[in-house]
Amino acid sequence: xxxxxxxxxxxxxxxxxxxxxxxxxxxxxxxxxxxxxxxxxxxxxxxxxxxxxxxxxxxxxxxxxxxxxxxxxxxxxxxxxxxxxxxxxxxxxxxxxxxxxxxxxxxxxxxxxxxxxxxxxxxxxxxxxxxxx
Numbered sequence: 001x002x003x004x005x006x007x008x009x010x011x012x013x014x015x016x017x018x019x020x021x022x023x024x025x026x027x028x029x030x031x032x033x034x035x036x037x038x039x040x041x042x043x044x045x046x047x048x049x050x051x052x053x054x055x056x057x058x059x060x061x062x063x064x065x066x067x068x069x070x071x072x073x074x075x076x077x078x079x080x081x082x083x084x085x086x087x088x089x090x091x092x093x094x095x096x097x098x099x100x101x102x103x104x105x106x107x108x109x110x111x112x113x114x115x116x117x118x119x120x121x122x123x124x125x126x127x128x129x130x131x132x133x
Contacts, residue, residue, distance in 0.1 A: 004121040011118075011126045012052075012091040019054040022086070023104040024097060048104065051093065053086040053129075055105075084110070084131040090117075090124035097127050 028047045033040040086103055096117070103110045114130030 007125045012089040015089045019052045022053045023048040025102040056085045086129045088127045
């Protein structure tokens with residue numbers, strides 16, 4: 001057992017308890033539509049891998065400072081940025097999520113726009129996936 005195996009198990013248990021079933025869709029190969037007519041392009045074969053995820057709505061308030069009449073006059077303007085994140089346990093995944101993959105939640109399909117891997121040691125604990133429409 002590795003030093004961080006307890007973290008891997010804890011993340012998996014908590015996400016399974018509080019999350020829901022999703023799929024991670026990966027492109028596995030491309031084949032020509034018709035070999036004798038290459039101008040018709042290729043078709044992509046995909047593979048869905050079952051996973052669990054907990055979703056989080058991210059919102060951040062940023063403050064901007066504007067310069068007015070030659071002196072620093074702080075004018076605060078709140079800009080809200082929202083995005084959807086999914087926490088996916090690393091346990092049970094045979095691959096690392098990539099930006100080319102998609103996350104499928106029921107009938108919703110999300111692009112993965114960012115990935116943060118939580119890896120305090122030699123084993124990945126979980127992935128934080130930033131999702132876009």
